[in-house]
Amino acid sequence: MVFEALECATCGGVDIHRHGQSATSKKRYICLNTNCMRKTLILDYTYQGYRPEEEQIAEMAINGSGIRDTGRVLKISPNTVIKELKKRGRH
Incomplete structure (x- = not known):
């Protein structure tokens, strides 16, 4: 074991x-x-979009990275990036 x-x-x-x-x-x-x-x-x-990377998405957005650039760096869909940013905007 x-x-x-x-x-x-x-x-x-x-x-x-x-x-x-x-x-x-x-x-x-x-x-x-x-x-x-x-x-x-x-x-x-x-599926890479399920990894807990919400903090990295928000940090990259604050530092001026675009949606497509963030998706490419984190290896997730741009739609996932948009969805996470929308969730952040509501809180």
Whole structure:
């Protein structure tokens, strides 16, 4: 049995447990930290748009990067960049 030291990408907590698997047979984990905004996470995403890069998108937009440039650098769709920026604008 191999022990993997896992850390939540959102809150940095180490209280992570297995939580089944996704529809694409990826291992799902649950963060048991009550202050964490994201409850479940997957370590190896197939589609790059699901990776937790909201902070990078916002930071690149503040620094003057365009939507297409941000998508190209982060290897995600420009539509994903637009969607994340719209979500940020509402909060």
